[in-house]
Amino acid sequence: MSTNRLYFIDAVRAFAILMMLQGHFIDTLLDVSYRDESNTAFQIWKYFRGITAPTFFTISGLIFSYLLIKAKKSGNVNKRMRKGLVRGLMLIGIGYLLRVPIFEWLVGKFNTSFLVIDVLQCIGLSLILIVIIYRLTFKKTLIFSILMLFAGLVIFITEPFYRQLELADTPKLFAYWMTKEYGSVFTILPWFGYVAFGSFIATLFYRYLDRPKFKIGIVLGFFVVGILLIIKSSWLLMKIHYTTDIQLFKDAAWYNYLFTRLGNVLILFSLFYLAEKYIKQPLILRIGQKTLSIYVIHFIIIYGSFTGFGLHQIIGKTLVPWQAVIGALAFLISVCFIAFYYVKTNAFIYSSIRRLIDRAKHN
16 A cells, blocks of 8 residues: 555645634634625635534544554554544543633632533544444454444434433533533534544545545545535435435435535545645645644633633624734734744643653553
8 A cells, every 4th residue: 555645634634724713713803793694705704614623523534544544554553543542532631621710710610611522522532432443343444434434424314313402411521522502612423423424535545545546536526425415415315205204314404514514525625635736835734733732722822721811801702804804814823833833732742641651650
């Protein structure tokens, strides 16, 4: 199998993290009076903001699963699985830590708001689930591929079942993962579905990357399937409903944002993979490789992690459009600069974990 790096993955990750930065900045600080749904510019911005999270989750599943199953050939799969479990736990821990109100705790004010689930926790648990599923399939790529495709389909189709899920009698520590009732931004369902589809796509790259016409085939495949998901997935769900008389398919068709956004993601993949040699620039690749540091920095600056003083609290929704656009550009540059030259989140946390493990072994 080819050892060539899939550079388009880093480019997609860079695009997703930059879209997330500007999306959070503008959404947090733009004056509500300028959120005009009839305005073309606002519609375009809202569209790209809507596909940012699906792109990020899908590409996370793709890159992690690709490296995991690729490690099987080099004999390092067990090491890669252990690393995946550690990274998953690390992401969950960072996700919780970013919401810890240290100053409130110091004065004795405690609440459960820090248990809110966001992107990092969902990706972290998703990585752990991928490792578990891969291990349960006895590291058989074909079985893993089929299972991840099936998981993605089931999670998306059954979305009406858990759309308004209420877990009043469930401990909040677990309820936060499954329902937005208590303020969670993301929940493991349906977002693990995008990760599962990313894992399925990874198996295609693993199995067919060396084929002479694979690139043009996968680019066309991404594009065609993406278009079909956008314009025909609701129609197909309704056809299945008429054939089976199962209400679930009708409910899924009438609020079909999951499959349509997956279609947007696949079209994005096709464009980036097609243009891979043009976007294989050091700056773009570096941004794609620093997503965790960038995420942590942006969260602290905007939402005031730990201190409770961020742009959200200081400025609020007061900016006019031109201020929001210029501010977003400055924010992107500043966060990336800090991530490149002053913060090494991954290296710091991994070294800390290794020290803890070594200390535990010696004890």
